[in-house]
Amino acid sequence: MLRIDVLTIFPALFDAFLETAFVGVARSQRAAEIRVHDLREWARDRHRSVDDTPYGGGPGMVMTPEPLGPAIESLAGPKGPDRAGHVVALSPQGRTLTQARLAELASGPPLLLVCGRYEGIDQRVLEIAVDEEISLGDFVLSGGELPAMVLIEGLVRLLPGVLGNPESLQTESFGGGDFLEGPQYTRPPVYRGLAVPEVLRSGHHAEIERWRRDQALARTCERRPDLLDGADREESPGSRSGGDADSGRVRPGGSRTTQDNRDAAD
Ligand SMILES: C[S@@+](CC[C@H](N)C(=O)[O-])C[C@H]1O[C@@H](n2cnc3c(N)ncnc32)[C@H](O)[C@@H]1O
Numbered sequence: 001m002l003r004i005d006v007l008t009i010f011p012a013l014f015d016a017f018l019e020t021a022f023v024g025v026a027r028s029q030r031a032a033e034i035r036v037h038d039l040r041e042w043a044r045d046r047h048r049s050v051d052d053t054p055y056g057g058g059p060g061m062v063m064t065p066e067p068l069g070p071a072i073e074s075l076a077g078p079k080g081p082d083r084a085g086h087v088v089a090l091s092p093q094g095r096t097l098t099q100a101r102l103a104e105l106a107s108g109p110p111l112l113l114v115c116g117r118y119e120g121i122d123q124r125v126l127e128i129a130v131d132e133e134i135s136l137g138d139f140v141l142s143g144g145e146l147p148a149m150v151l152i153e154g155l156v157r158l159l160p161g162v163l164g165n166p167e168s169l170q171t172e173s174f175g176g177g178d179f180l181e182g183p184q185y186t187r188p189p190v191y192r193g194l195a196v197p198e199v200l201r202s203g204h205h206a207e208i209e210r211w212r213r214d215q216a217l218a219r220t221c222e223r224r225p226d227l228l229d230g231a232d233r234e235e236s237p238g239s240r241s242g243g244d245a246d247s248g249r250v251r252p253g254g255s256r257t258t259q260d261n262r263d264a265a266d
Contacts, residue, residue, distance in 0.1 A: 002032040003110035026156040042067035060119035072129040076112040085110040090144030094133030099174035106158040115144030178227040179237035182215025
């Protein structure tokens with residue numbers, strides 16, 4: 001079971017999130033246990049303060065070492081080799097979250113997610129009590145709650161038995177290597193003149209598989225060529241070994257578009 005604790009000053013933000021979709025399913029299946037804690041429960045003063053003005057001046061407020069430090073330590077223990085869990089602070093200054101890091105965290109120790117607010121967290125708490133800072137990307141939100149939810153959702157869908165079809169973990173973007181997934185289609189076969197590619201309706205599984213790999217590679221070349229820079233030349237989309245990635249069939253910009261299919265359907 002994946003155990004996640006969350007520390008926040010806005011616990012109500014998580015109410016619907018924890019009950020809905022795969023996160024709700026994972027909790028009801030007891031694949032995940034997620035507890036949300038109100039940081040103000042650890043506050044000592046009658047205003048239940050958690051922030052103060054920054055030293056050196058400047059705008060905004062900073063989350064104070066107390067009650068945050070003691071709250072983290074009471075939930076996760078003191079930082080060090082004896083700590084059973086892993087404490088993550090959500091921060092725009094952290095390491096950017098990737099699918100690979102999600103996979104590591106999903107099979108790792110229990111997590112405590114610390115949601116910052118205001119101008120962020122006093123540096124000493126980060127040093128004394130936090131193991132890792134994780135960012136969602138190069139932009140700034142007002143708090144760590146949405147990033148924590150993103151992290152939780154990304155973790156929960158990796159848990160065995162949570163997704164209806166675990167095969168989708170392998171074929172979707174970043175699932176079987178550093179590739180994007182190719183285009184997806186469903187009924188109707190022609191929509192506003194745009195036809196579903198013929199091969200997908202052919203029933204020829206090997207051809208469909210090859211087409212999907214080609215499309216995934218072409219789409220990755222077009223949209224995220226940076227992903228291919230570090231890719232193993234032997235890899236192909238959806239597979240960690242072998243495949244047609246180097247066959248030369250697919251070139252950047254060489255994918256067949258829905259527009260092409262419309263032309264083919266006319
Ligand atoms: C307004 S931000 C603080 C930004 C900080 N003053 C800075 O310039 O780096 C407040 C909180 O939102 C969360 N946050 C904002 N952007 C984030 C991002 N890109 N990834 C993860 N957490 C983020 C963090 O928990 C952060 O402590």
